[in-house]
Amino acid sequence: MKQPTEQTRNFFQDVYEVVRLIPPGRVSTYGAIAHYLGSRQGARTVGWAMQAAHALSGPEYVPCHRVINRLGLLTGKQFFGSPTAMQDALEAEGVRVVEDQVQDFAQRFWDPAVELQP
DNA sequence: GTGCTGACCACGG
DNA sequence: CCCGTGGCCAGCA
Numbered sequence: 602m603k604q605p606t607e608q609t610r611n612f613f614q615d616v617y618e619v620v621r622l623i624p625p626g627r628v629s630t631y632g633a634i635a636h637y638l639g640s641r642q643g644a645r646t647v648g649w650a651m652q653a654a655h656a657l658s659g660p661e662y663v664p665c666h667r668v669i670n671r672l673g674l675l676t677g678k679q680f681f682g683s684p685t686a687m688q689d690a691l692e693a694e695g696v697r698v699v700e701d702q703v704q705d706f707a708q709r710f711w712d713p714a715v716e717l718q719p
Numbered sequence: 720g721t722g723c724t725g726a727c728c729a730c731g732g
Numbered sequence: 733c734c735c736g737t738g739g740c741c742a743g744c745a
Contacts, residue, residue: 612742645727646740
């Protein structure tokens with residue numbers, strides 16, 4: 602029997618919700634989102650969700666350019682239309698990026714587990 | 720149904 | 733810092 606919690610932990614759906622909450626000028630990491638959703642090592646699925654989110658648009662749009670790896674590297678930039686689309690999008694929000702690396706990453710880091718504390 | 724891959728992360732050496 | 737290993741979820745041949 603299914604538990605009363607009919608909510609099917611849609612990892613993708615949860616990821617989209619969290620990524621959409623990332624404010625401009627801030628960046629988050631796959632691991633932080635995965636950890637916030639309860640999957641410490643589920644960061645991989647978060648990256649996969651980003652690729653699926655790339656096809657979304659309108660109210661379902663997800664700012665995947667604000668999600669990078671824990672090192673602050675734009676690992677998914679190659680999945681954007683242009684090799685500089687991701688960096689350009691971040692710089693447009695005031696995030697300095699040099700050689701695919703976010704400057705002041707520690708300050709720009711937006712952790713849902715901390716910012717979205719109940 | 721099985722096996723593998725993937726925009727990753729943590730741990731040990 | 734590098735290297736190797738294990739684990740997570742979803743999609744595809």
